[in-house]
Amino acid sequence: MDYKYIEQLIEGYFSCTTTLQEEQILRSFFSQEDVPGHLAQYADLFNYETEAKAETLGEDFDERMMAQIDATELKPMNAKAHIVKMTTRHIAPFFKAAAVVAMALTIGRAAEHAIGEQATEENNHVVAVDPYIKSSDVHQAIHVKDVSQAEMKATNDSIINLTREDEIQ
Amino acid sequence: MDFKHDILPLKNIIFRIALRIVLNREEAEDIVQDTLVKLWERRGELEQVDNLEAFALTMARHLALDRKEKMDNRNVSLDEKTHDRPSEGNTNSDQQLMRQETCHFIGHIINSLSEKQRTILQLRDIEGKSYKEIAEVLSISESDVKVTLFRARNEVKEKILQQKSLFL
Numbered sequence: 001m002d003y004k005y006i007e008q009l010i011e012g013y014f015s016c017t018t019t020l021q022e023e024q025i026l027r028s029f030f031s032q033e034d035v036p037g038h039l040a041q042y043a044d045l046f047n048y049e050t051e052a053k054a055e056t057l058g059e060d061f062d063e064r065m066m067a068q069i070d071a072t073e074l075k076p077m078n079a080k081a082h083i084v085k086m087t088t089r090h091i092a093p094f095f096k097a098a099a100v101v102a103m104a105l106t107i108g109r110a111a112e113h114a115i116g117e118q119a120t121e122e123n124n125h126v127v128a129v130d131p132y133i134k135s136s137d138v139h140q141a142i143h144v145k146d147v148s149q150a151e152m153k154a155t156n157d158s159i160i161n162l163t164r165e166d167e168i169q
Numbered sequence: 170m171d172f173k174h175d176i177l178p179l180k181n182i183i184f185r186i187a188l189r190i191v192l193n194r195e196e197a198e199d200i201v202q203d204t205l206v207k208l209w210e211r212r213g214e215l216e217q218v219d220n221l222e223a224f225a226l227t228m229a230r231h232l233a234l235d236r237k238e239k240m241d242n243r244n245v246s247l248d249e250k251t252h253d254r255p256s257e258g259n260t261n262s263d264q265q266l267m268r269q270e271t272c273h274f275i276g277h278i279i280n281s282l283s284e285k286q287r288t289i290l291q292l293r294d295i296e297g298k299s300y301k302e303i304a305e306v307l308s309i310s311e312s313d314v315k316v317t318l319f320r321a322r323n324e325v326k327e328k329i330l331q332q333k334s335l336f337l
Binding site: 013014015016020023024041042044045048049052053055056057061062064065066068069072 | 172173177180181184185188198201202205206209210274275276279291293294295296297299315318319322323325326329330333
């Protein structure tokens with residue numbers, strides 16, 4: 001058998017011109033049982049290279065490693081602070097929306113209450129100032145009051161609707 | 170980034186590189202643990218790392234060099250601990266035993282090289298890494314890798330031939 005190719009590869013190996021693949025060919029070649037005499041001197045080196053890759057940690061390493069990682073996870077601040085931060089960031093918009101709704105409702109109620117009182121006063125006033133007023137006029141006055149209340153309610157509703165839209169967005 | 174899936178599988182290559190640097194199994198194992206914990210603590214940054222293995226090996230090498238310096242300062246006798254533990258019970262044939270002996274002898278030669286030489290030889294000839302990857306791990310140029318590897322391989326060759334001529 002001609003070993004010229006292998007000899008060339010060995011020469012290339014020691015002048016660092018071989019590729020990774022060629023170096024793998026050398027290791028495979030030397031892993032066979034019968035290597036010709038003049039090349040045998042290199043067998044130990046290439047076989048060592050193959051076998052040294054099988055050097056591994058003991059089987060109990062993973063268990064110890066995982067225990068250590070779990071211990072790192074349980075360290076006080078790191079993990080927890082992280083989670084809280086994320087939660088706050090996610091929930092914050094909802095708090096904001098809720099606050100806007102609450103504010104709108106409060107203002108709405110207050111406005112409704114105030115206008116309602118005012119309207120009643122006006123109504124009384126109309127009735128008191130002109131006892132001789134025609135019943136149709138009283139009806140008209142009452143009608144005006146109703147319209148203003150209805151308008152107010154509509155405004156409140158639209159504020160609430162707007163806020164709801166905000167919330168949805 | 171999952172520890173068991175992405176980081177833990179790097180343990181053995183880190184172990185071999187660390188072992189080649191500190192030449193002591195227990196120290197090398199500690200270095201693997203330290204490296205993996207550090208990687209896990211920095212998992213947020215690892216998404217941007219394009220070669221995680223090279224990144225891990227660079228980290229491991231720095232930790233190993235620190236340890237080695239401390240060991241040397243403590244005057245720990247390296248020679249005492251350099252030898253791999255003799256494997257027990259599984260030497261079935263003489264041939265196997267002989268092979269282990271010779272591997273031991275080659276291992277000795279490689280371990281007597283400078284740290285840079287033996288780490289590069291380990292990465293190239295045992296781990297099968299490209300010049301580019303080795304350059305990345307050691308933060309040096311590819312031509313520096315080649316020159317160092319050239320010297321390392323030829324020093325090993327010379328010592329093997331010396332040894333052989335003694336027996337002939």
